[in-house]
Amino acid sequence: MNEPTVFIVxxxxxxxxxxxxxxxxxxxxxxxxxxxxEFLEAYDPLRxxxxxxxxxxxxxxGFELQAELEKRKxxxxxxxxxxHGDIPMCVRAFDGGAFAFVEKPVNQQALLGYIPKAIARDAxxxxxxxxxxxxxxxxxx
Amino acid sequence: xxxxxxxxIWLRDIVRVVKDELGRVTHLRGVFVDVTAQKQAELALRxxxxxxxxxxxxxxxxxxxxxxxxxxxxxxxxxxDFTGRTMEQELGDGWAEGVHSDDLERCLHVYTSSFDARAxxxxxxxxxxxxxxxxxxxxxxxxxxxxxxxxxxxxxxxxDVTERRLVExxxxxxxxxxxxxxxxxxxxxxxxxxxxxxxxxLSAIASYGEGLKIRAKAGPVDSETLIDVMSKVGASxxxxxxxxxxxxxxxxxxxxxxxxxxxxxxxxxxxxxTERDAYHAETEVDLNLSxxxxxxxxxxIELQQVLVNLIxxxxxxxxxxxxxxxxxxxxSQVVSNEVCVTVSDVGTGISADELQRLFDAFYTTKExxxxxxxxxxxxxxxxxxxxxxxxxxxxxxxxxxxxxPVARGVYSRE
Numbered sequence: 001m002n003e004p005t006v007f008i009v010x011x012x013x014x015x016x017x018x019x020x021x022x023x024x025x026x027x028x029x030x031x032x033x034x035x036x037x038e039f040l041e042a043y044d045p046l047r048x049x050x051x052x053x054x055x056x057x058x059x060x061x062g063f064e065l066q067a068e069l070e071k072r073k074x075x076x077x078x079x080x081x082x083x084h085g086d087i088p089m090c091v092r093a094f095d096g097g098a099f100a101f102v103e104k105p106v107n108q109q110a111l112l113g114y115i116p117k118a119i120a121r122d123a124x125x126x127x128x129x130x131x132x133x134x135x136x137x138x139x140x141x
Numbered sequence: 142x143x144x145x146x147x148x149x150i151w152l153r154d155i156v157r158v159v160k161d162e163l164g165r166v167t168h169l170r171g172v173f174v175d176v177t178a179q180k181q182a183e184l185a186l187r188x189x190x191x192x193x194x195x196x197x198x199x200x201x202x203x204x205x206x207x208x209x210x211x212x213x214x215x216x217x218x219x220x221x222d223f224t225g226r227t228m229e230q231e232l233g234d235g236w237a238e239g240v241h242s243d244d245l246e247r248c249l250h251v252y253t254s255s256f257d258a259r260a261x262x263x264x265x266x267x268x269x270x271x272x273x274x275x276x277x278x279x280x281x282x283x284x285x286x287x288x289x290x291x292x293x294x295x296x297x298x299x300x301d302v303t304e305r306r307l308v309e310x311x312x313x314x315x316x317x318x319x320x321x322x323x324x325x326x327x328x329x330x331x332x333x334x335x336x337x338x339x340x341x342x343l344s345a346i347a348s349y350g351e352g353l354k355i356r357a358k359a360g361p362v363d364s365e366t367l368i369d370v371m372s373k374v375g376a377s378x379x380x381x382x383x384x385x386x387x388x389x390x391x392x393x394x395x396x397x398x399x400x401x402x403x404x405x406x407x408x409x410x411x412x413x414x415t416e417r418d419a420y421h422a423e424t425e426v427d428l429n430l431s432x433x434x435x436x437x438x439x440x441x442i443e444l445q446q447v448l449v450n451l452i453x454x455x456x457x458x459x460x461x462x463x464x465x466x467x468x469x470x471x472x473s474q475v476v477s478n479e480v481c482v483t484v485s486d487v488g489t490g491i492s493a494d495e496l497q498r499l500f501d502a503f504y505t506t507k508e509x510x511x512x513x514x515x516x517x518x519x520x521x522x523x524x525x526x527x528x529x530x531x532x533x534x535x536x537x538x539x540x541x542x543x544x545x546p547v548a549r550g551v552y553s554r555e
Contacts, residue, residue, distance in 0.1 A: 012341045014377055018348035021370065025352035025359075056337060058423050083337035104340040108351035 004119045005049035006030040009039045009065065010081070011057045015104075019052065022108060028115060036060035036068070045074045048126055050099065050118035052111075055082040055089065066096045075125055077118040081106060142173075151180040202298040203278075205236070206285070209294055211256055220299070225271025241267035241275050252282070259284045259292055265302065277303045316520050317397050323517045324446050325392050327453075331418065338417050339384050342377035349374045387414055390442065397443055397524075401436035401548040404444070404473055404480050411448040412471070415456075422456045423464040431474040437545035439525040444545075447518040447529075451484040451541045454514065458488030458539060479527070479544040487538040491531055499531050518543075 006023055008016050008030055016032035023030040029049070033039040037060060039051075051069075055062035066078055077099035082089060093101045099121065100114040142152050156171035194217075197204045203220035207213045212233045221228060224239050240248055244266035255262035261283045267275040279302040287293035328335070349370050356362050387410075412426055419426045437444075452469065459467045472483040491499065500519045515529075522529040522543045529543040 012345075014345040014373070014380070015341055015348075017373065018345035018352075018377075021373075022348040022352035022355075025355040056421060058420050083340040104337075105343040105347050108347055112351075 002048065003029050004122065005047060006052055006115060006119075007033065007039060007043065007049060007076075008052045009033045009036060009057075009062070010052075010054040011035060012054070015054070019106075019111075022112070023115070026112060028119075036062070036065035039065065040068065043074075045072075045076070048119070048122050050077040050079060050115060050122055052079045052081055052115075055080060055093075063092060063096065066093075066098065070097065077121050079111070079114050079118060081111075150175055150177040152176065200298070202300055205297045205299070207256075207294045207297075209292070211253065211294075214294070223270055223301075224268070239269040241269070243267075255282065256295060265306075268299075276301050277306045313397075313524070316524060320397075320443055320446060320517055320521055321392075323514065324442075327446070327449060327514075328388065328392050331453075335384065335388060335417075339381055342381040342384075345377040346374050346381075349377070391445065397440040399438055399440065402439055402441045402444060403434070404437050404482060404545065405430040405434050407441055407444050408448060408471055408473060408482065411445050411452065414445075415449060415452045418453065419456055419469065422460065422467070424456050424459060424467040424469050426452075427468060427470045429470060429472045431472075434473055434475055434480060436548045437480045437525075438548040439545060443521045443525075447521050447543065448482075448484075450514045450518050451543075454541070455484055455486035455488065455539070458486050458490075460488075462488055475547070476544070478547050480547060481542060481544045483540055483542045485534060485538060485540045487534075487536055490533050490537045491539045496531055496533070500529065 006019075006028055008019050010016050010019075010032070011034055013034070016034070020030045020032055033042065035057060053062045053065060060068070062080060062082075066080075069076065069078075075097075078097070079100045079102060080093040080098045081102050081104060083104040090101050099118045102111055102114070142150055144150055152173040153176045154171055154173055156169050158166055159168050159170050161167050198218040200217065200219065202217075203223055204215075204217035205213055205220060206215040213231065213236055216228060216231045216236070221231065224231065224236075226235075226239070229235075230238075237245060237249065248264060248266045251262050251264045261281070263279065263281045265277055265279050268278045270276050278299045280297055280299045282295045282297035284292055285294060285296040353362065353367075353370055356366075408428060408430060412428060416426075448471075452471075455469045459469070466487055468487055470483075470485045472481075472485070474481050500515045519529050522545070525545050527543055527545040529541070532540045532542070534540055
């Protein structure tokens with residue numbers, strides 16, 4: 001339960017599967033979700049790790065999920081992943097508090113570089129939050 | 142001979158020589174038969190044949206006739222002037238000597254098969270003019286009936302359509318050029334979703350590869366893992382290849398062809414091609430394809446172009462519709478010897494004023510549209526011998542319909 005996990009939210013099964021294979025080869029735990037709803041449904045905010053999020057998804061887009069998580073005061077670091085990233089999109093991602101922004105086809109080294117950093121940031125956030133009495137994390141949505 | 146009433150009549154004099162028992166001619170015995178009626182009929186026939194010939198020779202068309210044995214029995218002055226040959230040379234099968242060797246077989250096939258079926262025909266072929274130049278001739282033949290009302294052969298008329306064909310050819314080329322430019326433009330508009338579609342398998346391949354490299358560096362990778370990951374890489378590469386293949390097919394510069402096409406197959410292919418667009422627009426695409434649809438004649442790429450256009454229009458028309466309601470429906474059916482395709486949306490619909498101008502060039506309700514999509518779709522469908530039109534549905538959405546003639550097996554105008 002306390003093992004950090006990379007949560008991959010992408011509507012494309014081959015992207016989820018290949019990223020999980022990549023993370024598996026660096027001994028990082030991962031889980032895949034086919035939609036933002038599926039992730040929101042299943043995610044327990046107590047679980048540490050980071051989120052790898054596709055922008056263009058039907059139903060709820062990556063940006064909408066980012067906003068929803070912020071509304072729920074869930075601060076898990078988010079690595080935004082997109083197939084056609086432009087500057088406005090990148091700005092929007094960082095404005096929304098994204099940890100990193102990568103373009104598809106993903107530069108694996110860059111992604112693998114960001115993941116341990118994102119996980120470390122999350123661990124640090126959680127340590128700091130734990131010291132604050134009645135932290136927002138205790139408010140379950 | 143003049144009769145007592147003052148009428149001129151024709152008499153036939155039948156005379157017998159009468160001889161005596163010794164064989165000597167004694168006298169002549171004769172009768173006069175009034176053959177006026179017969180004579181008049183003959184004269185009338187000659188006159189009517191003369192009239193016919195004068196009439197036929199005065200026509201701008203080249204006229205020919207054939208008898209029950211399919212052999213030609215008559216060519217008008219225009220024909221003989223055109224070919225520069227004599228009637229004797231042209232009669233029977235002689236005329237076929239002037240037909241271009243590439244056209245002769247088809248020409249004879251149309252003639253003999255129509256003849257056997259006693260059906261009218263119309264065909265185009267090249268015929269050598271007196272100056273040696275081959276000209277395109279439009280030849281229309283109809284069965285003619287003799288005086289007794291029985292089938293008596295064929296009557297045909299020919300027109301030199303070389304100039305018309307040149308103009309048609311130019312128009313056809315321009316239309317194809319325009320359709321090609323429109324396809325490329327559409328592809329340009331679809332770049333974002335195509336790039337996204339291509340990026341998915343490429344990303345996957347890169348991730349599998351990188352993961353495998355990391356594992357191999359750490360130690361030997363067992364063959365089962367290798368096989369597993371390499372087949373996933375292969376599947377992803379194949380997916381990328383399919384996307385490129387589809388794209389190339391649509392933007393390749395080519396002559397439009399005319400072959401039997403399975404309209405349902407084309408609808409399915411285009412639905413796949415636009416799946417991503419529909420998916421991201423949260424639009425449900427519903428195919429209601431009629432089973433056992435006869436094949437239509439035409440060019441599959443141009444047909445796909447019309448379908449892509451109508452599908453994308455429908456998706457766009459629903460951009461302000463509640464996502465739960467967004468539904469694009471494609472129906473195919475056969476209606477009186479035509480394949481009819483309908484693309485229906487539940488979007489904002491079309492006003493009566495728009496319905497009138499919808500298919501005009503440069504007419505658009507979209508901010509970034511050029512207004513060529515429907516105009517080109519119409520030119521494509523009409524060049525296939527079909528029709529395209531739009532209607533409003535009771536629910537307020539729009540419906541676009543187009544028809545294509547069912548492929549005919551017998552003969553066709555080239």
